[in-house]
Amino acid sequence: MPDLGPERTVDEHGAAVLLGITPPEVRWFSRVLGLGRKQEGGGSARIVFTYDELKRLSSAAAASAK
Numbered sequence: 001m002p003d004l005g006p007e008r009t010v011d012e013h014g015a016a017v018l019l020g021i022t023p024p025e026v027r028w029f030s031r032v033l034g035l036g037r038k039q040e041g042g043g044s045a046r047i048v049f050t051y052d053e054l055k056r057l058s059s060a061a062a063a064s065a066k
Contacts (some may be wrong), residue, residue, distance in 0.1 A: 009048040019061050029057050
């Protein structure tokens with residue numbers, strides 16, 4: 001079973017898939033809410049979220065859909 005501890009992260013593409021929104025929407029919510037952090041590796045940067053941040057993104061996305 002995978003480790004789902006608080007230190008695990010999900011990248012913006014994974015967050016988009018899990019939340020059912022597009023990556024640009026994930027980036028928008030990330031900027032507005034101040035969530036996520038840039039992780040650099042292999043010459044590129046990506047935004048990653050902890051599971052707690054993913055939960056907050058989910059709540060914000062759900063609230064905006066109403």
